[in-house]
Amino acid sequence: MERIGDAEYRVMEVLWDEAPLTAAEVADRVPADRGWSIRTVKTMLSRLLAKGVLAHEEEGRRYLYRPAIAREDYVAQESGRLLDRMFGGRLTPLVAHLAERDRLSDADIAEIEALLKALKS
Amino acid sequence: MERIGDAEYRVMEVLWDEAPLTAAEVADRVPADRGWSIRTVKTMLSRLLAKGVLAHEEEGRRYLYRPAIAREDYVAQESGRLLDRMFGGRLTPLVAHLAERDRLSDADIAEIEALLKALKS
DNA sequence: GGCGGCTGATTACAACTGTAGTCAGACACG
């Protein structure tokens, strides 16, 4: 599967939240913090189409865009990539690492414990 | 902190494992699967120097290269980035996600539970 | 003492990415 850049990912998120949308609608919903022009959004959409991660159907002279890959699949691929690259593919060192770095609160720990308990049964 | 590409990361790993090293030594230790030329390795070293993630000391007319950032710090940054981008910065959804995707064996679960227990005490 | 080999420095170049401008066609309003 193709890789997706940071900016492109913003666009994907919009469409994973709500689809199908026109280019203008996507532009409206993209987080404003980057101050993108509509043209930039359209470029993103074209590239994502070319990469095969978006699909489009024609509606009059416009396109309606929708994701062609599931968010879960993409997220799985990217987390797997990080895990492979940094932790030899093993999750435990990641958890240990984040715990050390204070990215884990007590509430997180409780939550993960509950999750693991559910997984075992 | 500067970002490091995939190929550059390979070079960093060599030096995190063993330092200081000369360019030729790094080239010897880089995993062979990409079939890099020594020139390519030298380019990586220069760029990593420019990015400030490597340091060098002169030894005669050569450099000895060593990491200027800790592996842990870089790994923390990158895992934080993924977590922020994909899971709103929260670890639990990542664990849940990987569990669903069968990236978690029973042994992993036991291991993480032990880790969490240790964290709480 | 000249020549091959090694060194870092500089340059090359294509693909990808972020950010946008231009263009030709359709459409909608006055």
Added chain:
DNA sequence: CGTGTCTGACTACAGTTGTAATCAGCCGCC
């Protein structure tokens, strides 16, 4: 019916990355 507007397509351009080649200097060997 003309004129501005919106659309996707195409083009632009700088920065990053992967992958190297070239260059000028030094060093040891014949």
